[in-house]
Amino acid sequence: MSSIAEFFQHLVNGLTLGGIYALIALGYTMVYGILKFINFAHGDILMVGAYLGLFIFNFLRGNSAIGPWWFVAFLLAMLASMLICALLGMTIEKLAYKPLRKATRLAPLLSAIGVSFMLSNGAAWAWGTQSRKLDYPFDNTPLHVFGISIAPHQILILVVATIMMVALTLFVSKSRMGKAMRATSLDQSTAKLMGINSDQIISLTFGIGSALAACGGMLIALDIKVYATMGTMVGLKAFVAAVVGGIGNIGGAMLGGLLLGLLETFGIALLGIPTSYKDAIAFAVLIIVLLVKPEGIMGKAEKEKV
Amino acid sequence: MILLETKDLTRAYGGVVAVNKVDFTVESGLITGLIGPNGAGKTTLFNNMTGLDVPSSGRVFYQGKDITGYPAHKICRLGIARTFQNIRLFKELSVVENVMVGLHFKNGNGNRLGLALKSFVRLESEQEQMYRKAMKWLEFFHMEDMAEEKAGSLPYGYQRELEIARALATEPKILFLDEPAAGMNPQETDSLMQTIRRIRDLGITVVLIEHDMKLVMNICDNITVLNYGQKIAQGSASDIQKDPKVIEAYLGTDSSDDDDEDF
Numbered sequence: 001m002s003s004i005a006e007f008f009q010h011l012v013n014g015l016t017l018g019g020i021y022a023l024i025a026l027g028y029t030m031v032y033g034i035l036k037f038i039n040f041a042h043g044d045i046l047m048v049g050a051y052l053g054l055f056i057f058n059f060l061r062g063n064s065a066i067g068p069w070w071f072v073a074f075l076l077a078m079l080a081s082m083l084i085c086a087l088l089g090m091t092i093e094k095l096a097y098k099p100l101r102k103a104t105r106l107a108p109l110l111s112a113i114g115v116s117f118m119l120s121n122g123a124a125w126a127w128g129t130q131s132r133k134l135d136y137p138f139d140n141t142p143l144h145v146f147g148i149s150i151a152p153h154q155i156l157i158l159v160v161a162t163i164m165m166v167a168l169t170l171f172v173s174k175s176r177m178g179k180a181m182r183a184t185s186l187d188q189s190t191a192k193l194m195g196i197n198s199d200q201i202i203s204l205t206f207g208i209g210s211a212l213a214a215c216g217g218m219l220i221a222l223d224i225k226v227y228a229t230m231g232t233m234v235g236l237k238a239f240v241a242a243v244v245g246g247i248g249n250i251g252g253a254m255l256g257g258l259l260l261g262l263l264e265t266f267g268i269a270l271l272g273i274p275t276s277y278k279d280a281i282a283f284a285v286l287i288i289v290l291l292v293k294p295e296g297i298m299g300k301a302e303k304e305k306v
Numbered sequence: 307m308i309l310l311e312t313k314d315l316t317r318a319y320g321g322v323v324a325v326n327k328v329d330f331t332v333e334s335g336l337i338t339g340l341i342g343p344n345g346a347g348k349t350t351l352f353n354n355m356t357g358l359d360v361p362s363s364g365r366v367f368y369q370g371k372d373i374t375g376y377p378a379h380k381i382c383r384l385g386i387a388r389t390f391q392n393i394r395l396f397k398e399l400s401v402v403e404n405v406m407v408g409l410h411f412k413n414g415n416g417n418r419l420g421l422a423l424k425s426f427v428r429l430e431s432e433q434e435q436m437y438r439k440a441m442k443w444l445e446f447f448h449m450e451d452m453a454e455e456k457a458g459s460l461p462y463g464y465q466r467e468l469e470i471a472r473a474l475a476t477e478p479k480i481l482f483l484d485e486p487a488a489g490m491n492p493q494e495t496d497s498l499m500q501t502i503r504r505i506r507d508l509g510i511t512v513v514l515i516e517h518d519m520k521l522v523m524n525i526c527d528n529i530t531v532l533n534y535g536q537k538i539a540q541g542s543a544s545d546i547q548k549d550p551k552v553i554e555a556y557l558g559t560d561s562s563d564d565d566d567e568d569f
Contacts, residue, residue, distance in 0.1 A: 174433055176410060179399075183407040186396045189358060192378035193388060195411035195476055 005147035010269045011262070016154045017223075018261020019161030022254045023216035024238035025245065026168065027209030029253035032242070033185040034205050037105070040112040041092060042213055043235015044119035045085055047228065049214025050221040051127060053081035054134045066139065074137035078160075078218050082211040089210025090203050098199070124228035131227035134218070153222045164215055165254055168208070172250060181205060185248070233279060240286045246299025255297060260285065309334040309480055309511050310355065310386075315364035317350050324350040326535035327364065332480065337502065337512045339526035341519075341546075343555060346532040348515045349391060352482055356388045357381035368480075383411055387478035389469040391485045391515075397458030401449065401468055404457050405440035408475030443471045447501070463494050467501070474505070481505060483514040487521050499525050523547070531555065 024046055031039045060073035096115050100108040142149040172178040183191040184201045192198055220234060237260060245256025260282055267273045267281045289296065310332040317325040325347040332338050340348050353359035355366055357378035365374045368384060376384075387408075396404050444450045447467045452460060457468060466486060473481055486502070487495045499521055506512055516522050522529065523543040531539040531546060533555040539546055546552055 176406075176432060176436065179403060179407055180410050182399065183396050183410075186398055187394060189378065190390075190394045190396070191407070193356065193358070193382055194408050194472070195379050195382035196407070197379045197411075 002147065006269075008146070009148045010265050012148060012150055012154060014262035014265035015258060016157045016261070017265060018258035019157055019165075020216045020220045020234075020257075021238050021241045021260050022257025023161055023164055023212045023219070024234065025241040025253035025257045026165075026250065027213045028239050028242040029245070029247055029250060030181075030205050030209050033248040033250070034181070034188070034202055035097075035101075035108075036248075037097070037108050038112070038239070039097075039206075039209070040109065040235075041096075041115035041119060042209065043231030043233075043238070044116045044123075045089055045092075045210045045231070046213040046217035046220075046235060047123060047226075047231035048088060048119060049081045049085045049210075049217035050134070050226045050230065051123060052084055053077045053214070053218035054132060054221065054226055056080050057134065057137070061137075070137040078215060081218060082214045085214035086207040086211040089206040089213075093203060093206040098202075120228050120231065127228070129228060131225035131230075133225055134221040136222065157219045157222065160215065160219060164212060168212070168250070171208075177201075177204065237279070237282045240282045244285060244289045244296055246296030249296070249298045249300075252296055252298035259297075307334045308332065310366070310368045310513075312351070312355065312361075313365045313367065315351070315354060315366065316362050317347075317354055317359060318362045323535050325354065325361075325532075328532070328535070328537050330355075330530055330537065331540075332511060332513055333528060334511055335506070335509065336527040337506055337514070337525050339522045339529040340513065340515045340532065341517070341522055341529060342532035342538075345534075347535040348532055349484055350535075351532070352388065352484055352513075352515065356386055356482060379411075382476055382478075385477070385479035386482070387473035387476045387480070388482035389466075389473050389484055389486065391488060393462075393465050393469055395457040395465055395469055395472070397456065399457055400454050401457050401460065402437065402440050402444065402453040404468060404472050405443050405475045406436050408443075408472040409436050409439055411476075440475065443475050446474070446504075447471050462489060466490070466498075470501070470505075474510070478510060480511040480513065483512065483516075485515050485517065487516055487518045495521055 024042070027042050027045075028038065031037060031042075054077075057074050057077035060076060061070050064070070092115055096111045097108045100111055136153055138152055140151050140153055142151045144150075172181060180191065180196045181201050181204070183194065184196060184198050188198050191201075216234075216238075217231070220230075224230065238257065241256035241260045242253045243256070244259065245252030245254070247253075263285055264278055264281050268275055268278055273281060293299075308331050312328055312330045314327045314329065315325055316323065316327055328347075328351060330340070330351060340351065342348055350359065354361045357376050357380070360375050365372055367373065368381075368386065373381060373384065396407060399407070441450055441453065444453055447470070449464060449467065449471070452464065457465065460468060466489075470481075470483065470486070483502070487498055490498060495518060502512055502514070502525055514522075514526070526543060529539075529541065529543060529546045530537060531549070531552050533551075538551045538555060539549045541549070
């Protein structure tokens with residue numbers, strides 16, 4: 001394999017991984033943008049999304065042989081899982097975070113950690129501790145293009161992640177509710193005076209973030225196994241991506257996610273970092289960014305009000 | 307006709323009584339001024355009428371309806387809008403987007419998921435419609451050329467006007483202006499007076515806090531004076547100017563004439 005082909009090979013792999021991180025990072029960053037709060041249960045919503053997607057997919061395809069229906073079933077399962085997780089995220093917000101909105105900043109954070117444990121232990125209790133595999137909804141024989149080997153599931157991940165990110169960007173920048181969302185994140189009390197129901201916007205934010213997490217969960221389940229604590233590491237890395245990109249900034253989360261995916265892939269391939277240290281890359285990047293530009297790549301340094 | 311009134315409104319922060327049993331009335335269609343020395347409780351009274359703060363006791367009535375303790379977004383939807391003493395624009399959004407946020411709830415209603423989906427599907431048409439409406443308000447202030455600039459980058463005077471434009475976009479029946487002339491030079495203040503009259507001519511009731519006495523005495527039909535949280539006078543500009551209590555609050559008592567000191 002020529003070195004150029006090798007480069008593009010890693011690029012594709014990195015973007016695939018990064019796309020998933022980005023989808024999940026969006027949930028952290030959107031919630032933070034509005035509530036200045038890190039939803040530590042976000043990674044577990046991803047896990048629930050992966051499980052639900054797996055179950056719905058398996059149910060829909062039944063005993064049918066692999067074919068176009070599998071692919072349709074996969075997409076339907078993804079939509080259903082996103083919808084259910086959106087409702088789950090909104091419910092969690094109502095029950096576990098909203099009552100604590102006026103409490104100290106640590107209280108909802110602790111509550112989030114509690115929710116995280118409840119979700120992962122609940123999943124282990126309900127669905128067992130054995131890991132499962134989400135089957136590819138199509139023949140996943142890698143395609144060879146210009147000396148690069150691309151698995152069809154990677155194309156699926158790239159396409160879905162791109163669609164989601166474009167849709168979210170359009171929604172936030174162009175739609176009425178998106179505008180209300182940005183206004184709320186810039187200044188909640190003034191937004192209220194414009195007749196914007198901030199409770200509704202917060203709920204919507206959790207809904208969208210959780211739906212994206214479910215989508216990311218199903219996509220990553222094509223690469224790794226599905227188990228009750230799968231959300232912990234992926235969630236942490238997506239959180240790192242959000243911070244690296246500039247927490248609270250939607251473009252930053254996308255950039256941070258892609259960057260992290262690329263760094264992990266290239267770090268192993270080109271710098272010869274052992275695979276077992278793969279996870280350390282993300283956190284090393286986090287430390288460097290926090291030292292050099294603590295507000296993140298696209299974040300704005302907050303001016304201290306005197 | 308009384309559009310909005312407070313009855314015995316009190317707001318205390320611990321031991322400090324910022325507003326003390328104030329009966330404040332706003333007549334429909336007029337320009338009402340709220341004046342008083344610094345710390346008299348004017349902004350606190352505004353906050354308690356616009357849902358940013360909840361009174362310790364007393365009630366707020368709007369069109370005869372008790373709205374005490376309503377959340378700010380509901381109060382806005384009833385037709386009450388305001389601006390701030392320290393400008394609170396969405397500085398990162400463009401000028402026209404700021405006004406479009408003001409149009410938010412006038413366009414569409416319904417449950418939240420449906421609302422979000424609808425607002426996404428109808429992106430184009432709804433956007434155009436809101437954009438046109440927002441531009442109308444910018445034209446009212448002769449600011450249409452600045453529509454795409456970031457609100458935070460506008461000169462100070464325009465930021466003040468944009469805040470008023472954004473408040474007007476919520477289609478209020480009553481508009482509260484908190485020190486609209488603060489930091490303006492005499493020419494800007496004159497043009498602001500014209501603007502406030504034009505707003506009244508749209509049929510919108512205006513209530514304003516202002517320290518610029520020339521502006522207050524010129525355009526207010528009715529003036530209420532607060533001092534140390536209490537209402538000390540109410541009436542027309544000429545009544546207020548003659549009122550000894552008001553003169554005392556602003557100038558202190560004359561040493562040769564301190565017989566009407568009440569303590």
